[in-house]
Amino acid sequence: EAGVTQSPTHLIKTRGQQATLRCSPISGHTSVYWYQQALGLGLQFLLWYDEGEERNRGNFPPRFSGRQFPNYSSELNVNALELEDSALYLCASSWGWGGDEQYFGPGTRLTVT
Amino acid sequence: QQQVKQSPQSLIVQKGGIPIINCAYENTAFDYFPWYQQFPGKGPALLIAIRPDVSEKKEGRFTISFNKSAKQFSLHIMDSQPGDSATYFCAARAAGNKLTFGGGTRVLVKP
Numbered sequence: 001e002a003g004v005t006q007s008p009t010h011l012i013k014t015r016g017q018q019a020t021l022r023c024s025p026i027s028g029h030t031s032v033y034w035y036q037q038a039l040g041l042g043l044q045f046l047l048w049y050d051e052g053e054e055r056n057r058g059n060f061p062p063r064f065s066g067r068q069f070p071n072y073s074s075e076l077n078v079n080a081l082e083l084e085d086s087a088l089y090l091c092a093s094s095w096g097w098g099g100d101e102q103y104f105g106p107g108t109r110l111t112v113t
Numbered sequence: 114q115q116q117v118k119q120s121p122q123s124l125i126v127q128k129g130g131i132p133i134i135n136c137a138y139e140n141t142a143f144d145y146f147p148w149y150q151q152f153p154g155k156g157p158a159l160l161i162a163i164r165p166d167v168s169e170k171k172e173g174r175f176t177i178s179f180n181k182s183a184k185q186f187s188l189h190i191m192d193s194q195p196g197d198s199a200t201y202f203c204a205a206r207a208a209g210n211k212l213t214f215g216g217g218t219r220v221l222v223k224p
Contacts, residue, residue, distance in 0.1 A: 043214040056209030090156050100145050102212060104156035
């Protein structure tokens with residue numbers, strides 16, 4: 001069974017630009033989560049999508065947004081990039097609303113210069 | 114109240130030793146406590162998890178001990194091997210399926 005996949009592996013952007021990160025969940029999983037892993041700040045919850053709807057949001061500004069498609073894949077958009085947005089962005093998936101186990105993908109390394 | 118405090122930050126043990134990582138929390142609404150293992154350049158991998166109505170859970174060489182009254186839980190790695198060298202994160206889940214992570218413990222197992 002394929003795990004969570006993310007693309008691209010690495011992304012380099014300039015301050016002020018927009019970044020789009022993509023995630024495909026494990027087959028059969030309907031929930032997708034986004035986390036940010038920044039140096040010195042640890043892993044922080046960003047967003048949770050289930051059945052195409054945003055279900056929960058972490059303490060991040062509105063320029064972090066996303067969506068979930070009918071095939072349950074998801075996209076994270078970060079607008080007006082700032083230097084401190086440089087981090088590893090991790091996507092996880094679970095069976096659904098009550099799914100306990102969140103399985104993570106390998107992440108997208110975003111570097112903002 | 115949403116924090117999960119993890120200690121120590123780093124740990125060095127000899128092969129066969131038992132690294133012990135501790136986590137503490139304040140929020141009594143947390144209902145699920147997973148541990149993740151992360152190797153450099155990889156995403157976190159789910160290792161083992163426990164619910165607050167269970168005091169201990171074992172899976173292979175990994176054991177979680179849970180003390181609900183003290184709001185603490187810990188991970189023991191039995192018969193540790195050099196391949197266990199990684200960063201370990203505890204986490205706790207609140208409403209909205211949000212995982213709150215501890216700061217991580219870097220474990221080095223020397224041959």
